[in-house]
Amino acid sequence: MVLPPGAGAPPPPDDPTLTFQRAPRWPLPPPPATQFPPPSVQPRSDASRVAGGLALLAVPVVALVVAYVLPTIRTYELSRLQGFALGETEDAGGANYDSVLASGELWDGIGHLLGPTGLMVLGGAVVAPLIALLVHRAGAGVRAVARVAWALAAITFAPAALTVAWLVDRVVTESEVQASLYDWPCLVSGVVIGTGVLTGLAALRGGNADGRTAGTVAAAAGLTALALAAAGLQTFAFDTISGLPADVRLPLHQVYDGVRAGMDVGSAAATSVILLGILAVLGVGAAVLFAAAKVRIDVDPEPAEPAGTRAGAAVAAFAVLLLALAAVGYFLLPWLARAGEVSDPPQDLWFTIRRTWVPPLITTGVAVTAAAVGGFAIGALRPFGDASRWVLLLFAPWLFVGTGPLAAxxxxAVAEPGEWVVIGSLPPRAWIAVPLLFLFTALCWGLQDRRRARIAQGHPRGAANAAFAKAALPFALLAVLALLLVHVQDLFWNELTYQDMLSAGVMRYALEHLDFEHTGIAYGFPLPVLIPYALAAAALAVWYLPRVAVRTGRA
Known part of the structure; x- marks a missing residue:
């Protein structure tokens, strides 16, 4: 076999000008981005999402109807009747309303509340955000101290004990300053400013991350102002115990006097209907602000706060913080100094705790569950898409309604037919906490946005769901603690059903009989309960609240 010329000769050297002969370079360049697209997030089908959201939404709607809608209708019906004290009622038409409006006492009572309520609004919606702004810019150390301090201040909600301790202190110290209705916003300044500062810090954290600091803080302050205005309108504990102001009864005191023992239920119900109208306006206004601002709560592990600051700014912020805490502490000190003071003879403290703290657990558990289910339905499943927040308008008229306006x-509902006296351990009848429904909606909305983002980034769906639950559970615990405290300290319902005999009743007896050494203030917020509350508040302030952020606007 004859080989062609050149066959068997070594191959010629590589010609560097020929690109097809070049050896490949390692590592190879990555493939084009479009070659392996990231896994797409398969959203829940619209039909199943809407069906699931509407099904879960039925839970808070039913609770609302039972706890608020039907009692509101019944209150209106009672307002058009008279003759309860005689046991034979008859249609009065609008006579009860004419009587209430003609007497002018309702408007006098509201007028007396304008100043103290304005002071509360000033503290919670103006002073507290300013303190939060200084603390926010003061560095991580000052923020940590502030969160713990104001969280502890926020749990000092013991209206009867605070009032009795303050009045006793005025007498014992022979103070020349007379007690007045303006003392009340000062006594609850720990709760008002404490929650205001914590809310402000969360709003600043979320606003900084989104570039909407001013809008977020303004929305939070606006909602706080509306809530405090409604709370001030329903002041009851201070004037009931102190008898101040002496020349007029406050609105809820008028309702209480009419409903108790059925003395004048018709006029009391008419007063309640007018109050319900005012509270409905405030609630609807808050709901519109909440939905229009697209308020949501996020639990973000990444810091969105200034890492450090100048030493002078930190010192100034810390000085302001100490000054504010000292001012609040001045009004809390009489209560704290007597927090362990029992009656004479002393009563079984654990028996008192069982009778005053256990029954409200029933209402608290049901109310928080209904609010959480509704918040998940609206905020996570969003049956009406981005417009789902506006569903809260259904609940808005009762957003700020407490026990008093629906007392009749x-x-x-719990008394025998024709009877208006009930004695027993009866839990409050608020089977849904409407304010918590709003908060859970905001929380679930923010966490759902974060969950979707995690899945879009390639995180396993199970891990994203677990992160959602992990961020929500501490918030649920916080909600339970707060609502239980509110229910236990509901002096209106406790006195109306004679459940105050183991707590506020003991303190009032000591005050009336000038027994200033055995005031029974320990029963208002027993130390075996107060200490765990303080530990829980401090723990949440250290490990959870620094991650909470309030956001507004579109995500």
Whole structure:
């Protein structure tokens, strides 16, 4: 076999000008981005999402109807009746309303509340955000101290004990300053400013991350102002115990006097309907602000706060913080100094705790569950898409309604027919906490946005769901603690059903009989309960609240 010329000769050297002969370079360049697209997030089908959201939404709607809608209707019906004290009612038409409006006492009572309520609004919606702004810019150390201090201040909600301790201190110290209704916003300044500062810090954290600091803080302050205005309108504990102001009864005191023992239920119900109208306006206004601002709560592990600051700014912020805490502490000191003071003879403290703290657990558990389910339905499943927040308008008229305005209907529901006296450990009848429904909606909305982002980034769906639950559970614990405290300290319902005999009743007896050494203030917020509350508040302030951020606007 004859080989062609050149066959068997070594191959010629590589020609560097020929690109097809070049050896490949390692590592190879990555493939084009479009070659392996990231896994897409498969959203829940619209039909199943809407169906699931509407099904879960039925839970808070039913609770709302039972706890608020039907009692409101019944209150209106009672307002058009008279003759309860005689046991034979008859249609009065609008006579009860004419009587209430003609007497002018309701408007006098509201007028007396304008100043103290304005002071509360000033503290919670103006002073507290300013303190939060200084603390926010003061560095991590000052923020940590501030969160713990104001969280502890926020749990000092013991209206009867605070009032009795303050009045006793005025007498014992022979103070020349007379007690007045303006003392009340000062006594609850720990709760008002404490929650205001914590809310402000969360709003600043979320606003900084989104570039909407001013809008977020303004929305939070606006909601706080509306809530405090409604709370001030329903002041009851201070004037009931102190008898101040002496020349007029406050609105809820008028309702209480009419409902108790059925003395004048018709006029009391008419007063309640007018109050319900005012509170409905405040609630609807808050709901519109909440939905329009697209408020949501996020639990973000990444810091969105200034890492450090100048030493002078930190010192100034710390000085302001100490000054504010000292001012609040001045009004809390009489209560704290007597927090362990029992009655004479002393009563079983654990028996008192069982009778005053255990029954409200029932209402608290049901109310928090209904609010959480509704918040998940609206905020996570979003049956109406981005417009789902506006569903809260259904609940808005009762957003700020406490026990007092619906007292006549609630008392009638638990009493024997024709009777208006009930004695027993009866839990409050608020089977849904409407404010918590709003908060859970904001929380679930923020966490759902974060969950979707995690899945879009390639995180396993199970891990994203677990992160959602892990961020929500501490918030649920916080909600339970707060609502339980509110229910236990509901002096209106406790006195109406004679459940105050183991707590506020003991303190009032000591005050009336000038027994200033055995005031029974320990029963208002027993130390075996107060200490765990303080530990829980401090723990949440250290490990959870620094991650909470309030956001507004579109995500």
């Amino acid at each position: 209907a609630h008392l009638e």
